[in-house]
């Protein structure tokens with residue numbers, strides 16, 4: 001809240017920072033300290049200090065006197081709390097001693113003084129000014145003018161046509177319109193008397209729009225972070241302070257958004273990146289202007305397999321199970337699993353429950369496998385050992401993160417990041433709408449995960465909606481591939497099809513010769529479901545389904561459904577569902593395909609065409625679980 005007040009008397013400012021004025025001039029009080037009030041004039045807006053006793057408050061909060069008295073009392077307490085300085089011997093010489101005089105006259109309400117000297121005196125000096133380019137620069141000072149005094153100004157633009165100088169009573173003023181950077185510099189006003197002269201100085205800085213940060217570069221850091229560096233713009237246009245802001249744009253965002261600002265150093269670390277490519281740009285700004293942004297640079301840390309390679313522990317494929325560090329007794333020191341812990345999912349061999357880390361409080365997903373007897377070792381369970389070995393090797397934002405393994409009296413436990421999402425189809429249904437852009441985002445993220453896995457010669461071999469967990473991160477879908485129970489190093493030649501759900505399995509998997517490309521087939525089936533609302537090989541009995549898959553017999557195309565999506569999407573789908581492995585695209589080729597590489601339409605479609613399939617699948621999964629469970 002600001003009070004207004006009036007000058008109770010004339011006050012002549014004699015020190016830099018003080019504000020002179022005439023009795024009755026109205027001001028806003030901005031603050032009070034040490035007997036001085038910082039005020040701003042209502043007319044003209046000049047700001048400065050003047051002694052509190054020169055002010056008479058005139059506009060107080062409150063309806064009536066009784067309400068206002070409280071403020072009035074506070075004001076006089078403030079005014080009285082400072083004892084004025086007194087000068088013991090006020091000799092005539094003092095008048096010529098300006099520093100002391102200015103100290104003295106600050107406390108004495110005076111009429112503008114006519115100093116008995118031939119040397120012109122300034123009552124208010126010029127002040128240094130920092131002004132935005134294009135605006136009007138005003139320099140002002142006051143002096144006790146006498147007849148016969150002359151005034152002259154110097155400065156870079158003092159002679160320009162944009163510049164005007166004025167004498168208004170005691171006030172001397174220079175006004176410069178449309179100030180330019182080149183107008184910056186030293187300005188003086190000289191007041192000449194018949195015998196002597198006096199000069200007041202000010203340094204003027206006109207600030208313009210800073211230039212573009214140069215050499216913006218990006219370096220991948222661990223996990224999903226990048227470090228951006230750049231160079232200070234060559235043109236800072238007199239910026240007194242220069243800050244930087246970083247902007248980000250993802251494919252589906254209509255425009256860049258500022259994610260970091262106020263950076264003083266030409267570098268920033270950005271964490272929590274999604275897997276899709278991000279465009280970054282940087283701009284500099286000062287107290288008045290934001291400069292133009294740099295050329296965007298594309299940053300795609302998780303996609304760049306070579307970057308991630310450098311960070312993962314690339315061990316030999318045949319790590320022996322002894323190398324897995326189980327933590328045994330200590331397990332319960334680190335994790336609490338509530339009796340009614342949420343069951344995140346059930347597989348044929350395991351139950352996945354939510355648990356909390358006692359140390360960090362973070363939730364984890366624990367995958368429990370029954371242990372037959374205390375001496376039962378993981379070596380007796382080659383599938384668990386293999387799953388652990390693979391999980392230990394991988395690190396990618398779209399693959400579930402592994403934290404360790406534990407052995408308790410009854411279980412082997414794999415500790416994983418808890419993916420706080422829904423299976424892919426449920427996620428889509430829960431949104432109520434689907435768009436080709438969403439389908440593309442999910443496929444793209446899955447492809448990135450697969451590209452990474454396949455580059456390490458690992459085939460997942462169980463890509464299906466339940467193992468694609470999707471969560472919202474900053475309102476964008478983030479897909480994580482879970483369940484490495486079926487995963488194989490593709491070098492291990494033969495993998496016997498162990499039965500189970502085959503709707504998403506590739507023909508060669510059913511023929512016991514899976515390959516990394518089997519995952520692309522499953523991706524094709526997943527895409528088919530999203531496009532047509534049913535799976536291509538769905539049939540009431542297992543034998544028919546097996547036959548259809550083994551011969552890659554696709555159902556006739558539903559033209560209406562196909563019309564909802566673009567033809568590059570349908571092309572990719574057919575390229576993934578190729579029986580011939582040579583002709584089937586690999587993950588990198590899919591990522592480079594026309595559909596994945598270009599922006600997909602974001603028109604929204606109702607999901608009702610999918611809901612029946614999701615329900616059918618749910619009851620199939622339940623009966624299969626009962627069957628195996």
Ligand SMILES: Nc1ncnc2c1ncn2[C@@H]1O[C@H](COP(=O)(O)OP(=O)(O)OP(=O)(O)O)[C@@H](O)[C@H]1O
Nearest residue numbers: 344345347348349350352365418419466482483485
């Ligand atoms: N890290 C996780 N966070 C959240 N949910 C998970 C996680 N891991 C697994 N789940 C859920 O638990 C289900 C079962 O887990 P998982 O598939 O790993 O078990 P499994 O015994 O290997 O199953 P399957 O019989 O399919 O091989 C998953 O389909 C998924 O829904």
